[in-house]
Amino acid sequence: MLYFDTHAHYDWEEFNVDRSELFDNFEKELCGLVNIAINLESAKKVKEYANKYSYMYFSLGIHPMEVKKEISLKSIEEIIKSEIKNKNSKLVAIGETGLDYHFNYPIELQKKYFIEQIRLANKYELPIIIHSRESQGDVEMILRENVVKKAGIMHCYSGTPQESKKFVEMGFYLGVGGPVTRYKDVQETVRITPIDKIVIETDSPVLPPEPFKKHSRNNSLYLKYIVKKIAEIKKIPEEEVINFTTQNAYKVYGIKN
């Protein structure tokens, strides 16, 4: 059984030196990898990678920390439209979108883009990938007022274990990455979440798991450290964690295997 990295950003410059070498190496270890677009430029690149590698897929969207640039969703929608017509499209989701209150990005604009991307996801019947940092209450409110047709992934879930239950009840999968090797709250969330609602992700190049340094470069080969930690928390074999999380990833992204 191979790993499925449900969330990564290989278009970022951190990978300029060895991107294609890494992509070749991943072929032996991964059965799936979704590159997540954060803006229009990024959208074009992730689409291009997915066309080159059979195990690679992509999402389209505007990250809450990118909305300040006032990018129009129209161009993103144009790409979605042409992908929808293509039978062999590797587009599997909308996002990442959501709310980030950690830094000072304009909140009203973030909300506007978030709601617009929920509409896009519903219109084209795609799951949605949600980024939420220090904003769980507002994310929950928006999701209750703007119900998603296809629940997607609460990516790199960092809210309280208590709040996580609400998102699972709404049908979302929880994305578990490097932070599970460091933080007690994330470990508790994993403990109380059914394994059939968990997917694994690296969020490469950021958020490497232990034993790697917090601000070193992450990559999808480190998924094994995340799997190891989940297996330890859930007291099940690592093989079972890989098996479930890969099947969950296929399911949430609607990929036939």
Ligand SMILES: [Zn+2]
């Ligand atoms: Zn991300």
